[in-house]
Every structure is written in C-alpha cells, then in structure tokens.
Amino acid sequence: MDIRQATIADITGMQNANLMNLPENYVFRYYLYHATTWPQASFVATDASGTKIVGYVLAKLEEEEQKDGVPHGHVTSLSVMRTYRRMGLAGKLMELALRSLYECYGAKFVSLHVRKSNRAALHLYRDTLKFDVKEISKAYYGDGEDAYAMQKDLETLDDLDALFEATSDDDFLIEAVQNLNLTESGKLVTETESEAKTETA
Amino acid sequence: MSARQVPKQRYLAPKEAASFRQVLKLYETHQYKKALKVADTILKKYPEHGETLAMKGLIMTFTDQRAEGHELIKLGLRNDISSFICWHVYGLFNRTEKNYEEAAKCYQHALKYDPENGNILRDLALLQVQMRNLDGFISSRKQILSQRPEIRQNWTALAIGYALVKDYALAESILQKYEDAMIEAAKPDDIEHSELLLFKNWIIHQSGDVKRALEDLEKIADVVLDKLCVLEYRALYLLELGRSEEAARAYRKLINRNPDCKAYFEGLEKALKVTDDVPKRKALYAALAKQYKRSNVAKWNPLVFLTGQEFKEAVSEYLSGFLARGVPSAFVNLKPLYTDDSKVQAIEEFALKYLSTLTGVASNGSSSTSNGAKDTAEATPTTYLWTVFYLAQHYSKIGKQDVAMEYVEKAIAHTPTLVEAYMVKAKILKRSGDLQAAADTMNQAREIDLQDRFVNSKAGKYYMRANKNDEAVSTISLFTKNDGAGKGVGDLHEMQCIWFVTEQGEMFARQDKIGMALKRFHSVKKIVDDWWTDQFDFHQYATRQGTARTYIDLIRWEDSLYSQPFYTRAAEDAIKTYLSLHDTPKSARVAAELAGLSEEERKRVMKKLKRDRAKENKKLEAEKLSEKDDDPLGKNLENTTKPLEDAMVFYKPIKDLEAWKWLGEEIEKRKNAPVEAKTEATA
Numbered sequence: 001m002d003i004r005q006a007t008i009a010d011i012t013g014m015q016n017a018n019l020m021n022l023p024e025n026y027v028f029r030y031y032l033y034h035a036t037t038w039p040q041a042s043f044v045a046t047d048a049s050g051t052k053i054v055g056y057v058l059a060k061l062e063e064e065e066q067k068d069g070v071p072h073g074h075v076t077s078l079s080v081m082r083t084y085r086r087m088g089l090a091g092k093l094m095e096l097a098l099r100s101l102y103e104c105y106g107a108k109f110v111s112l113h114v115r116k117s118n119r120a121a122l123h124l125y126r127d128t129l130k131f132d133v134k135e136i137s138k139a140y141y142g143d144g145e146d147a148y149a150m151q152k153d154l155e156t157l158d159d160l161d162a163l164f165e166a167t168s169d170d171d172f173l174i175e176a177v178q179n180l181n182l183t184e185s186g187k188l189v190t191e192t193e194s195e196a197k198t199e200t201a
Numbered sequence: 202m203s204a205r206q207v208p209k210q211r212y213l214a215p216k217e218a219a220s221f222r223q224v225l226k227l228y229e230t231h232q233y234k235k236a237l238k239v240a241d242t243i244l245k246k247y248p249e250h251g252e253t254l255a256m257k258g259l260i261m262t263f264t265d266q267r268a269e270g271h272e273l274i275k276l277g278l279r280n281d282i283s284s285f286i287c288w289h290v291y292g293l294f295n296r297t298e299k300n301y302e303e304a305a306k307c308y309q310h311a312l313k314y315d316p317e318n319g320n321i322l323r324d325l326a327l328l329q330v331q332m333r334n335l336d337g338f339i340s341s342r343k344q345i346l347s348q349r350p351e352i353r354q355n356w357t358a359l360a361i362g363y364a365l366v367k368d369y370a371l372a373e374s375i376l377q378k379y380e381d382a383m384i385e386a387a388k389p390d391d392i393e394h395s396e397l398l399l400f401k402n403w404i405i406h407q408s409g410d411v412k413r414a415l416e417d418l419e420k421i422a423d424v425v426l427d428k429l430c431v432l433e434y435r436a437l438y439l440l441e442l443g444r445s446e447e448a449a450r451a452y453r454k455l456i457n458r459n460p461d462c463k464a465y466f467e468g469l470e471k472a473l474k475v476t477d478d479v480p481k482r483k484a485l486y487a488a489l490a491k492q493y494k495r496s497n498v499a500k501w502n503p504l505v506f507l508t509g510q511e512f513k514e515a516v517s518e519y520l521s522g523f524l525a526r527g528v529p530s531a532f533v534n535l536k537p538l539y540t541d542d543s544k545v546q547a548i549e550e551f552a553l554k555y556l557s558t559l560t561g562v563a564s565n566g567s568s569s570t571s572n573g574a575k576d577t578a579e580a581t582p583t584t585y586l587w588t589v590f591y592l593a594q595h596y597s598k599i600g601k602q603d604v605a606m607e608y609v610e611k612a613i614a615h616t617p618t619l620v621e622a623y624m625v626k627a628k629i630l631k632r633s634g635d636l637q638a639a640a641d642t643m644n645q646a647r648e649i650d651l652q653d654r655f656v657n658s659k660a661g662k663y664y665m666r667a668n669k670n671d672e673a674v675s676t677i678s679l680f681t682k683n684d685g686a687g688k689g690v691g692d693l694h695e696m697q698c699i700w701f702v703t704e705q706g707e708m709f710a711r712q713d714k715i716g717m718a719l720k721r722f723h724s725v726k727k728i729v730d731d732w733w734t735d736q737f738d739f740h741q742y743a744t745r746q747g748t749a750r751t752y753i754d755l756i757r758w759e760d761s762l763y764s765q766p767f768y769t770r771a772a773e774d775a776i777k778t779y780l781s782l783h784d785t786p787k788s789a790r791v792a793a794e795l796a797g798l799s800e801e802e803r804k805r806v807m808k809k810l811k812r813d814r815a816k817e818n819k820k821l822e823a824e825k826l827s828e829k830d831d832d833p834l835g836k837n838l839e840n841t842t843k844p845l846e847d848a849m850v851f852y853k854p855i856k857d858l859e860a861w862k863w864l865g866e867e868i869e870k871r872k873n874a875p876v877e878a879k880t881e882a883t884a
C-alpha cells in the first residue's frame with residue numbers, strides 16, 4: 001500500500017475506482033480538468049504493486065467566487081475499494097488533500113456533500129475529520145436523497161513542518177540505525193522487549 | 202493588415218465589407234443565428250463571395266447542418282483559393298472532424314497568404330503538438346513569441362516545446378529571459394507563478410545539473426506555494442548530491458507529513474545507506490513504526506526484506522494487529538508476499554496457531570496462556586471471525602479451495618450478515634470453477650448491503666463471468682441513471698466504464714454472439730480514442746494555467762495510452778474474434794453444428810436456432826446504446842467481408858510493442874495464406 005499525490009497516470013485508475021464505488025461518475029475529461037487546474041489537490045492510494053488504484057480523493061478549489069471572496073476548497077469525490085476499507089485510507093487521503101488545498105490554494109475552509117444515509121462517510125467526516133454539518137440539501141442526489149452539506153475550517157491546521165523542526169530529534173534515528181538497537185530514550189532494545197511491543201489500535 | 206491589392210473575387214463594397222466584419226465578430230461570440238442572417242445579406246449582393254460562403258458554411262456546421270456547411274466551405278474555397286480566411290475555415294472544419302493532418306495542411310496554406318496571422322499560427326501549433334510534430338510546434342511557437350513577447354503564456358509554451366524534445370538548456374533560457382524581462386512583480390499568492398518557478402526548477406534538474414537545481418530551489422522556496430513539492434525536490438536533490446545527512450532529514454520531514462508514502466521511506470533508506478543491510482534496515486523501521494503508529498508502510502516494508510525467524514515475528518505482529526482490530530483488509534495487504542513459499546508457510550503457521558489460541562478462549566471461557574500472553578492479549582469474539590476469514594482467503598490463494606470453503610463457512614456461521622465473507626465465498630467458488638454458484642453467492646453479498654456500489658459491481662461482473670447477461674444488466678442498472686436508451690449499459694458506455702464494456706464483450710464472445718462482442722470491443726476502442734482526443738483542449742488550457750509539469754506528464758502518458766492493459770486486453774479480444782471470423786466464416790460455423798445430423802434433425806435444429814436467435818435478438822435490441830444506435834446487435838460488424846483489415850484497426854496502435862507482435866504475425870499469416878487453405882484457429 002502506498003499513498004501519494006495523484007498524477008496524470010493515475011486518472012484512469014481513479015475513474016475506475018469511482019465507477020466501482022459510487023453512483024456519481026465523471027468522464028476522463030473532467031478528471032483531466034481537475035488535474036491540470038489543481039494538480040496538487042488530489043491523492044491516491046495504491047495496492048502493493050503501486051499501480052492499481054484502490055482509493056482516491058478528487059479535490060479542487062471552488063470556482064464560483066464566494067460573495068465575500070473567501071477562497072475555499074471542495075471535495076468532489078472520495079472512495080476506497082471495499083476490500084481496502086476500514087484501514088484508514090480515506091482519512092489519510094482526506095488529510096493530505098485538505099493540507100494541499102490550504103497550502104497551495106489558500107483555501108480557508110473546505111466543503112463537501114454526503115448522503116444522509118452514508119454512515120461510514122458521515123463518521124469519517126464528522127467524527128474523524130471534524131467537519132461540521134452546515135445544512136441539509138434537499139434532494140441533492142440524482143435519486144432524490146438528501147445530502148448533508150458539511151464544512152471544515154482549514155486555518156486551524158497545524159504547521160507540520162514547523163512542529164517537526166521544533167520537536168523532532170533525528171539523532172535517535174540515526175543512532176538507532178548505526179548502533180542497531182537503540183530506542184528513543186537511548187536504551188538498548190532487547191529481543192524480548194521488541195517482541196513485547198504491542199500494537200496500538 | 203497588408204496593403205496588398207484586394208483581388209477581384211474578394212472585393213466587397215464598404216457596406217458589405219462592414220457586414221463581413223460583423224459576421225466574424227458574431228461567430229467569435231457564438232451568435233450563430235444572427236451571423237447567418239448577416240452573411241445572407243452579403244450573399245444577396247455577392248452570391249459568389251468565397252470568404253462569406255466559407256464563413257456561412259462554418260457557422261452552419263455549428264448549427265446542426267454539417268453536410269450543407271461542408272459543401273459551402275468547399276465552394277467558398279473554390280471561389281477564392283488564395284484567401285487565408287477560406288483556408289483557415291477549412292482547417293477549422295477538418296479539425297472538428299479530427300482530421301488533424303488535413304487541418305494542418307489547410308493552416309499552412311492559410312499562412313502562405315497571411316504569414317503573420319497569430320490566430321492561425323496558434324491553431325497550427327495546437328495541431329502540431331497534437332500530432333507530435335514537435336519541431337513544427339517549436340517553430341510555430343517561436344514565431345508567435347516573436348510577435349507577442351509581452352504575453353507570458355507564449356514564453357511558457359515555447360519552453361514546454363523545448364522540454365518535450367528534452368532540450369532543457371533552451372527551455373531554461375526561455376523561461377529565464379521572461380523572468381529577466383518581467384516588469385510586474387508576481388502577486389504573493391499567485392499559483393500560476395509558483396507553478397512556473399517549479400517548472401523551471403524541474404527543467405534544471407532534468408538537464409542533469411542537480412547542484413544548480415538545488416541552489417535554484419532554495420532561492421524560490423519561500424515564494425513557491427507548493428510546499429510539499431519543495432520538500433520532495435529538496436530531498437531528492439540532496440540525495441542525488443550525496444548529502445546524506447541532510448537528505449535523511451528531508452525525507453524524515455516528508456514522512457512526518459505522510460507516513461504512508463513508499464517513495465519517502467525508500468529515500469530515507471538510501472540516505473541512511475541501509476538498503477542492503479538487513480539489521481540496520483530493521484532497526485530503522487522499528488524506530489519509525491514506533492514513531493508513526495498509524496503508518497502501514499512502516500510496518501509493512503520489513504515484511505518484504507525480513508526472512509526466516511525475523512519474518513515470522515514481524516508478520517505475526519502485523520497480522521495479529523489487523524485481526525485484533527477487526528480490519529477486513531488483512532489479506533489484501535499480505536497478498537503480495539505470497540510469491541515466496543517460505544513466507545506463505547510462516548503466515549499459515551502463525552494464523553493457525555493464533556486461531557487455536559482463540560478457539561481455546563472460546564471453549565474454556567478463559568484466556569489460555571499456553572501460547573504466551575501476546576497472542577491472546579487482545580482476542581475478542583470478532584478476532585475469531587477475522588482469523589477464519591483470513592484463513593479462507595489464504596487457502597483460496599494457494600489453491601486449496603476445499604479448505605478455504607470450510608473456513609469461509611465458519612465465518613458465515615459466526616456472522617451471517619458479513620458481506621465480506623460472502624464475497625470471499627464467491628471468489629472461492631469462482632476459483633473452483635462453479636461460476637454460476639459464484640455469481641449467486643456474490644449476489645447474496647449484494648443483497649445484504651444494497652447501498653454499496655462496490656459489491657453491486659462485483660455481482661454484475663460475476664454474473665457476466667457466468668454468462669448471465671440479463672441478471673448482470675439488471676443488477677448494474679440499480680446504480681445507473683437509466684434515463685436514456687439501453688438501461689445501465691448505455692450509461693456505463695457514456696461514463697467510459699471500460700471494465701464493464703470489456704467484460705460484457707468477452708461474455709458475448711464466449712456465447713458466440715460475435716456481433717455483440719465486436720460491438721463492445723469497438724466501444725472500448727472508442728473510449729480510448731476519446732481519451733486521446735481529450736488532450737486537445739489542454740494544450741492551450743494547461744499552458745494558460747501554468748501547470749506545465751502536469752501537462753508534460755499528460756503528453757507523455759498519452760503517448761503510452763494504447764500500450765495500457767485497458768486497451769490491449771480489448772484489442773486482443775477483438776483481433777482474436779476477427780481471426781476466428783476469418784478462419785470460420787458464419788456459414789461454416791452453422792454447417793459444423795449441423796454436420797452428422799439427419800435431414801429431419803437438421804431442419805428441427807435450424808428452426809430452433811432461428812427461434813432462439815430471434816428471441817434473443819429481440820431482447821438485445823432493447824439494449825440499444827443510444828437512440829441513434831442503429832445496429833444494437835453489431836450485425837454490420839459481424840457481417841464484415843474483410844475481417845483481417847478490421848483486425849488491423851485494433852492492431853495498428855500496438856504494432857510497435859514487442860509483447861503484441863505475435864498478434865500481428867497471426868494476422869499477416871492469414872493475409873498471405875492462399876484463400877482456400879484453412880488456417881488453424883488461434884483463439
């Protein structure tokens with residue numbers, strides 16, 4: 001598994017995943033428009049071969065200028081192949097896309113729509129990613145279902161690079177490699193200790 | 202324009218000349234109806250006027266009168282063969298016909314009569330890059346630039362041209378010249394400017410001068426908005442320059458942003474020079490996995506390079522993590538390791554042992570300690586479920602379908618509503634060769650979660666594998682719009698759903714519905730052809746947006762379009778079908794079916810065949826792809842008299858690919874064979 005920025009070569013795979021997973025579909029040209037207008041905004045997850053797209057987020061900067069002129073992003077589409085779900089891919093893809101929208105395009109917030117009945121997506125947006133429900137869009141979808149219009153403020157995103165500069169101590173890592181078994185605290189890792197390491201769920 | 206004498210056939214009185222200018226303006230602003238009216242007033246007085254005729258024809262092609270429009274355009278050109286307008290119009294017409302070669306010729310003629318015309322030059326350049334006449338493209342863009350150097354896009358476009366032919370020195374100097382001359386400072390949040398700075402930086406790096414690329418990068422780093430790209434470029438350049446410690450730090454910064462990107466880990470390994478040293482590599486990943494708890498890559502990568510006991514320990518930890526958390530995707534993650542028998546063995550041993558401790562829990566009601574605290578520490582009732590679920594996929598993968606079936610039944614017995622379990626069961630049945638049962642089981646999975654399109658798509662696919670077209674189509678149509686002709690099939694064509702169209706074509710081929718099969722394979726080709734054409738509008742668009750690197754990616758990707766599996770698979774299907782049409786014409790196929798039967802039996806069989814066909818055809822008729830589809834059964838394709846030529850249409854785009862040479866040879870062989878000799882069928 002691999003998560004990275006989407007490239008042109010990923011488009012047909014994104015389109016395929018979209019057609020497998022969601023009823024709202026787009027032709028190749030539309031993806032191409034996204035890619036050549038906001039090349040930084042979309043991300044993909046691939047299988048181990050690195051070529052098969054198993055999840056994607058297609059995001060953009062909203063084109064209609066807001067009345068108040070505040071630039072904001074929009075998530076056009078997000079989905080993960082069922083066999084790869086529930087391992088955190090969607091959440092990670094979204095986080096990367098939001099950061100790009102904020103950094104590259106100055107988006108102050110991001111908006112999206114989700115079907116009222118889509119429990120998984122609702123949990124992801126509201127609970128994991130902390131989006132707010134702005135309103136209910138009546139009969140938003142082709143089949144008549146209502147949508148939640150959701151939003152998230154991006155100005156509160158952490159400056160990851162600055163945090164990294166401030167807190168990250170690289171020496172431990174280099175030492176770990178050079179002396180093989182040092183832990184963060186500089187202690188030697190014994191066999192039993194490394195075995196006893198437990199997973200955090 | 203120039204002070205050249207206006208030739209007699211082109212002359213218009215001042216009033217009409219003004220009207221003509223009005224026509225041009227109306228055309229540009231898409232006011233076609235009005236434009237036509239004005240054109241007609243000119244033609245009343247000058248019925249032979251070539252340029253007016255051509256313009257009127259062009260506008261008609263936009264108002265649903267293509268054929269008549271085409272005639273007028275030709276007539277106009279004939280009446281005024283030295284008019285650049287007439288040639289330009291004819292070029293535009295050819296372009297909309299996708300006849301790029303002809304269009305380019307027309308533009309070149311037009312330029313003969315008006316060498317400085319910027320619009321025509323620009324249109325010519327678009328065609329040249331579409332046809333990959335890159336030298337022509339560069340020379341047109343040079344001319345455009347010399348005419349309008351104040352426009353940034355003109356510099357970008359020429360630099361792109363040089364980059365496409367890998368002349369990076371020239372590409373850079375063009376961008377540099379623009380920067381030097383740039384009067385207005387870029388706005389601080391100008392993404393276009395930011396993109397162009399990165400484009401130039403990319404060019405420097407491509408030229409091989411990594412050191413200078415890094416220097417340039419540091420200079421622009423503060424202005425560039427794409428922080429991620431700066432970090433990625435910096436890490437790469439540092440690594441290439443051998444500045445390992447800084448490179449390591451740069452990659453760590455990237456991992457900190459995205460701890461699931463393989464390329465970053467690869468970079469870090471290289472920077473720390475641990476790639477060929479397993480103990481060091483292991484220590485590195487142990488440290489990273491600890492720091493980035495959510496990272497899958499940090500835990501997964503060691504599974505590839507560790508072996509023996511170390512692998513066993515690592516995979517136990519990895520797998521038990523998934524099983525305890527109840528994540529259904531454990532198997533797809535470990536699947537890539539199944540090329541290594543000893544790893545498969547180790548995984549199996551662990552999973553079985555793990556299961557035995559769990560069943561211990563289940564039967565004793567208390568946690569068993571015989572296998573160590575670790576294995577049972579997080580065991581819950583669902584852990585049992587996910588473990589048997591894993592084992593089912595494991596045994597199916599290694600070809601033991603019976604054992605796999607036992608495990609999946611256990612999973613289903615434990616949780617009869619688990620969609621995933623039925624999906625796996627369906628796959629096991631498919632691998633055992635029972636395609637009908639596989640389809641029914643996948644449909645069971647679908648019925649448990651009617652909202653999920655993924656399982657719906659799978660059910661559709663499994664029905665097609667079992668040759669059940671009706672069921673497949675009605676299933677997939679549950680998620681399509683269905684407001685046009687042909688239920689979901691039409692929609693899926695429109696949405697360029699290649700997997701579906703290909704599967705359906707292959708199903709028809711298996712069922713000997715040759716016409717339908719060919720029709721679907723042609724649809725796939727049409728989709729891919731459209732993907733080729735789609736790039737056209739982006740030649741100009743991407744240049745305007747400044748997204749030059751993405752655009753160059755696009756051009757290179759399009760160049761490999763037809764070598765990709767989504768095309769080659771359908772092409773192979775189509776060619777094989779045409780070869781069999783050539784080898785065994787329809788009459789021979791019917792004859793073969795009737796061979797050895799008595800006269801009476803023959804009649805009966807023929808009658809039944811006809812009746813079945815008619816019934817079937819009626820049903821398939823209902824599957825028109827659109828209202829305009831006048832051959833829903835593909836009869837015209839099936840009744841071809843030149844199957845080998847038709848096969849060539851599919852072969853042409855892949856003729857230079859080593860992997861597909863054999864298909865070409867099969868076609869050639871038959872072309873050269875004497876007509877009466879029957880060649881062995883290949884498919």
Ligand SMILES: CC(C)(COP(=O)(O)OP(=O)(O)OC[C@H]1O[C@@H](n2cnc3c(N)ncnc32)[C@H](O)[C@@H]1OP(=O)(O)O)[C@@H](O)C(=O)NCCC(=O)NCCS
Nearest residue numbers: 078079080085086087088089090091114120121123124128
């Ligand atoms: C919605 C979807 C993209 C989630 O993908 P995913 O990779 O499985 O999501 P993640 O693993 O990142 O899960 C994110 C969160 O949602 C939760 N979640 C995921 N699937 C869930 C489900 N079926 N029910 C309840 N919660 C669920 C996860 O537990 C996780 O929560 P946590 O952070 O509290 O642990 C995926 O289910 C999907 O592709 N569905 C079909 C297409 C779709 O609906 N797209 C969204 C359209 S708006």
